[in-house]
Amino acid sequence: MRQRFVAKSFVCTFLLLAVSAVAQDFLPSWNNGPAKQAILNFVKTTTDKSNPNFVPPEQRIATFDQDGTTWVEHPMYTQVVFALDRVVELAPQHPEWKTTAPFSAVLSGDKAAMAKFTMKDLEAILMATHTGMSVEQFQTIVRDWIDKAKDPRWHRPYTELIYQPMLELMQYLRANGYKTYIVTGGGQEFVRAYAEKVYGIPPEQIIGTAIDAQFTYNAAGQGVLMRPAKLLLNDNFSGKPEDIYLFTGRHSKAAFGNSTGDQQMLEYTQAGGGAPLMMLVLHDDATREYAYGPAHGLPDSKVGTFTQALYDEAKSKGWTVISMKNDWKRVFGWEK
Amino acid sequence: MRQRFVAKSFVCTFLLLAVSAVAQDFLPSWNNGPAKQAILNFVKTTTDKSNPNFVPPEQRIATFDQDGTTWVEHPMYTQVVFALDRVVELAPQHPEWKTTAPFSAVLSGDKAAMAKFTMKDLEAILMATHTGMSVEQFQTIVRDWIDKAKDPRWHRPYTELIYQPMLELMQYLRANGYKTYIVTGGGQEFVRAYAEKVYGIPPEQIIGTAIDAQFTYNAAGQGVLMRPAKLLLNDNFSGKPEDIYLFTGRHSKAAFGNSTGDQQMLEYTQAGGGAPLMMLVLHDDATREYAYGPAHGLPDSKVGTFTQALYDEAKSKGWTVISMKNDWKRVFGWEK
Numbered sequence: 264m265r266q267r268f269v270a271k272s273f274v275c276t277f278l279l280l281a282v283s284a285v286a287q288d289f290l291p292s293w294n295n296g297p298a299k300q301a302i303l304n305f306v307k308t309t310t311d312k313s314n315p316n317f318v319p320p321e322q323r324i325a326t327f328d329q330d331g332t333t334w335v336e337h338p339m340y341t342q343v344v345f346a347l348d349r350v351v352e353l354a355p356q357h358p359e360w361k362t363t364a365p366f367s368a369v370l371s372g373d374k375a376a377m378a379k380f381t382m383k384d385l386e387a388i389l390m391a392t393h394t395g396m397s398v399e400q401f402q403t404i405v406r407d408w409i410d411k412a413k414d415p416r417w418h419r420p421y422t423e424l425i426y427q428p429m430l431e432l433m434q435y436l437r438a439n440g441y442k443t444y445i446v447t448g449g450g451q452e453f454v455r456a457y458a459e460k461v462y463g464i465p466p467e468q469i470i471g472t473a474i475d476a477q478f479t480y481n482a483a484g485q486g487v488l489m490r491p492a493k494l495l496l497n498d499n500f501s502g503k504p505e506d507i508y509l510f511t512g513r514h515s516k517a518a519f520g521n522s523t524g525d526q527q528m529l530e531y532t533q534a535g536g537g538a539p540l541m542m543l544v545l546h547d548d549a550t551r552e553y554a555y556g557p558a559h560g561l562p563d564s565k566v567g568t569f570t571q572a573l574y575d576e577a578k579s580k581g582w583t584v585i586s587m588k589n590d591w592k593r594v595f596g597w598e599k
Numbered sequence: 600m601r602q603r604f605v606a607k608s609f610v611c612t613f614l615l616l617a618v619s620a621v622a623q624d625f626l627p628s629w630n631n632g633p634a635k636q637a638i639l640n641f642v643k644t645t646t647d648k649s650n651p652n653f654v655p656p657e658q659r660i661a662t663f664d665q666d667g668t669t670w671v672e673h674p675m676y677t678q679v680v681f682a683l684d685r686v687v688e689l690a691p692q693h694p695e696w697k698t699t700a701p702f703s704a705v706l707s708g709d710k711a712a713m714a715k716f717t718m719k720d721l722e723a724i725l726m727a728t729h730t731g732m733s734v735e736q737f738q739t740i741v742r743d744w745i746d747k748a749k750d751p752r753w754h755r756p757y758t759e760l761i762y763q764p765m766l767e768l769m770q771y772l773r774a775n776g777y778k779t780y781i782v783t784g785g786g787q788e789f790v791r792a793y794a795e796k797v798y799g800i801p802p803e804q805i806i807g808t809a810i811d812a813q814f815t816y817n818a819a820g821q822g823v824l825m826r827p828a829k830l831l832l833n834d835n836f837s838g839k840p841e842d843i844y845l846f847t848g849r850h851s852k853a854a855f856g857n858s859t860g861d862q863q864m865l866e867y868t869q870a871g872g873g874a875p876l877m878m879l880v881l882h883d884d885a886t887r888e889y890a891y892g893p894a895h896g897l898p899d900s901k902v903g904t905f906t907q908a909l910y911d912e913a914k915s916k917g918w919t920v921i922s923m924k925n926d927w928k929r930v931f932g933w934e935k
Binding site for chain 1: 657734788791801803805809813814821824831837840841844845846848849863866867869
C-alpha cells in the first residue's frame, strides 16, 4: 500500500512537472536563440526580489512601437490605406478634390503620383480624413473600416497581420506584472479603436500622434469633444520618450521598435539604468513577410526605415536585434 | 442543546452583522446627508450588474481636481508658494532679479505688489522656477521643498492639508474598482512628486498643466528629458475634459471640482450618459478652513472662484454641491 502510494505520487509529480514544463513556454512562436533568451533573462532578472535589478511592480512598464513592430507596415502603413479609402468615401462631399492635388491622384488611382507623395501631401490627406468629427464618431469610422478592409497580399483583415511572437511577448510581460503600452507614430485614436480587442491593451495605454481634441457644445447644449485640424503630439523620434514620460511619469523598462523613429525611445529606456530590455525587429524575411532595411544589406525602404547606423548603435549598446527569419518560428497566428 | 445552538448562532449572526455594518462605513468623515447619499447611490448603481447604468470595471474612471477639491488652496495655491520660495533660493544666480519685476517684488517681500500680480507675472515666475532642469531634478526639487515647507495658518506640511473626506472618497471609489485620477490646473510634475505618497495615486494617473519635456543627450551621451520654458498642456476649463480624453480615451464617470476651472470636466462627465456623479466642494467654513465663492453669498475670491453661475448650473443639472460646513464631519485627518 505504502509503495503503491509512493509510486502514484511519483507519477503525479512527474506529470505535474511535465505539464508545467510545457505550460512554461510562454513564447512558443520564438525559436530558441539570443532574442528569446534576452526576453527570458529580462523577466527573470527584473521580477526576482533578490536581484539588484529587481523592478517593483508599479514601475513595470513596457512600450511597443506598432507599425513594423507588432504588425505589418508594408507595402504601406495601414492608417495611410485607411486615409486613402476615406478620400474616396468623402469625395462626393468635396467635388474640388477631383482637380486638387494630392486628392486628385488618389481619386484617379494614379499610383505613380501617389508613390511620390511628400510628407506634406500625406499630412493634407490625413488632416482632411481624420478631423472635423467628434472623437466618438472617429472611433466608429475606424472600427467600421477595420472590420471590413483587407490587405492586398494575404487578403485578410489588417488586425490579423499582428505578429504572433510579439503578441506572446506582450502576454508574457503582462503575466509578469508589466503594463504594456503601444507608443506609435501612428494616430493614437486610430489605434485605440481596435487595440483592446487585438492586443488586449486598453485606451489609456495607447500613446500616439495626437490631434488636439477640442471641447465644445452640441445643439443640445451637451459637452462634446471635436477633432480640429490641429496636431498636438508628434509621437516619433524624440516625441516617443517625451510622450511616454508625459503619460506615465516613468522610464519604460522594456522598449520594442523596428525603425529610426524608435531610436530615442530605446535610448531613453536604457538611460533609466537597471537591466532594461531594448529590442529592434529586423525585417529580413521576404518569404513570410517583407525584407527591408537598409541595415544589414537589406533593401532600402521609405516605410519603416532601419538604417545601418541604428543597427550599429544596437550592436554597440547591447540592444537585441530580432531577426524575423531566424528568431520567429511563425510570424502570424493563422500560420500552421 | 438545539436551542442553545440556535441562540449561539443568532448571537454570531448579530455580531457579524454589527461588525459588517461598522466596517461598511467607508466614509466616516462625511455627515449623513445628500452629498454622502449621492456618493453611496453612485457606487451602488454603477457596480450593480443588474442595473441598467452598470459601468464595466475597465471604464470606471473618477477624476479629481486638486486645489480646493482635495487640499487647501487659500490663501494661495501651494505651487505658487513653492515658486516664490524658489525665486528666493535662485536669486543669487540671478542678480538682475533685484531690479526686475515681478521678481523684485518677491525678493523685497512687497506683499502689496505681489497681491497685484497679473497672470503674466505669475507665468514669468513659474517658468523661471519650474524649467531649465531635467525631469528627475525637478522631482527632487519639489520633494525636498514639500518635505520641509509649512503652511502659514496651521504650521503643518502642505501634504497634511488634504481633506480627509476626499481621501476616504478616493479610497472608497478605488475599493469599488474605480481608477482615481488627479486632473489639476496645477503642474502635472509638481503633483506627481508627492501624489503616490499622499493620495495613493501613481504618476500615470496624474493629469495636469504640463511643460513640453524635451529629449536630448547629456555629457555622457545618454538620453535625458529636460524641461524647456514651453507650455504643452493648459489643464484648466476646456483643457480638463480634453486632457482626460487624451490620457484615457474615456469619459470619466465621476468628477469632483470646486471652481469654474472644473465646469467643463463636470459637463463632459455628465454628457457621457449613464448615472455619473458630478460634485463641487463649496468652501463655506471659515472656522475650520476658509469661506469663499462668490456663490451662495460667500466672499469673492481670485483663488478658486466658485461663481453663482456655476452654482446655478450645478443645481439645474443635478450636480451635488458639497457644503464643507454641513457635509464634512471633519476636514483634516489630524482633527479629532
